[in-house]
Amino acid sequence: MDVTLYALSTCPYCRMTKKFLDKNEVEYELVEVDLLEGDEKTDAVATVKELSGGTSFPVLKAGDEIVVGFNKPKLKALLDL
């Protein structure tokens, strides 16, 4: 299952989520939206909006499922941890 984490470099819950994924040896693609520029950033913001309905981070996409925020129980269930 492909896992993508949309995060902000400044966001504490994004850091917590990254730590949690790393600790559990989950492979994921990390998109740090605030560090992108120009079209790349615009596209990433649009994707996050489409996936989550907002612009709050972190947003994790695993397959077709989405988890918004550092929601441990949901992450565990979704990633079979």
Added chain:
Amino acid sequence: MSAADERPVRRRFEDGTTIEDLRTYMAPFVATLGFRFNDDEEFVEEVLESELEILDRDGDVFCPCRVRTGDPKEDVKIVCPCIPFYLDQFSAMRKCWCGLFVRIDVEDGSKLHGVIEVPEGPVEVRVVAVEDLADGQGRVVTVGKKKLALFRADGEFYCLANVCKHWGAPLGEGYLDGYFAMCPWHGWRFDVRDGTTDHPDADVRVYEVTVRHGEVFVTV
């Protein structure tokens, strides 16, 4: 003096703004909204440090957990403290999105770090401090997009829908006569305890009010 009177003037943040400056500036603002800094000091420092980074990069203290869209109307809603724009949502979550602030009645804010969902059903929202409304007075309070009429009669707090069903006047701007709120426009009379009036089909909705630790909460 109420917390609202102590709100500092928001000046441009100078170079060399510190975490302590942000703390001093934000605390009285969020107090008027029924929030305070999280008890998790380390976490507060981490968030404020991020905000200083953002201030340096983007020119204002935008929320570290949300992204600017480039639309000024949207972006203003994520300038910290962003609580006024999400008061009902954050009141339900008992913290702001990033957890920098928690509701004043939360005992241990560090336990709320994982909470990111708004529970369904009625939400308790802090509207004023007890000392903000003298006995025998009424006022209009704002909860999210809603305006409500808050009254204090015989020491107790009562809350009604703010709209008089006669011609839509703001009931909270009327005056109190015992337990009766008098509409400011034509003097229709509403019992603040149950929202009833002498006029047929014109009773107004009553909202539950709770007072805790000197703060008044309305359930909406």
